[in-house]
Amino acid sequence: MRIDQATQQDVDVISVILGEIEAYYGGEEKPADAAQIHAALFGARPSATVLLAREDDQVLGLASYSFLWPAAGADTSLYLKELYVREAARRQGVAGSLMDAVRAAATRVGCSRVEWTADADNPAALALYQALGVEPRGGKFFYRVEGS
DSSP states (O other), X not given: OEEEEOOGGGXXXXXXXXXXXXXXXTSOOOOOOHHHHHXXXXXXXXXXXXXXXXXXXXXXXXXXXXXXXXXXXXXXXXXXEEEEEOGGGTTSSHHHHHHHHHHHHHXXXXXXXXXXXXXXXXXXXXXXXXXXXXXXXXXXXXXXXXXX
């Protein structure tokens, strides 16, 4: 297995995986808009970076992250927005390898921390983070405003 940064040639597979993620959370499984993905990842002002775990030509999973500033003082943090392993590749170390790659990306650019959220009703994700030795942190509330 190898992990590398997505390129423009990966837009179609990212689109399919985003549809799988939507279905995983109870939505409709349909590919995401390729133009939106292209703009978000490869446009004039990219919003995120995607890492893909691959075995041969098969994409096993992805991690999507962005940088946030300020973190502590004037530090920068890496925010993991999505970690997803396709069903056929689960429990094979893919998620742990993606997390290692995310931490390495943060280290390369001097981030002081890696942060993310996990749904309380996603026991698989919670078990993964516990197995990685990461404890949940309290003290913050999560807010969301739809549309803008």
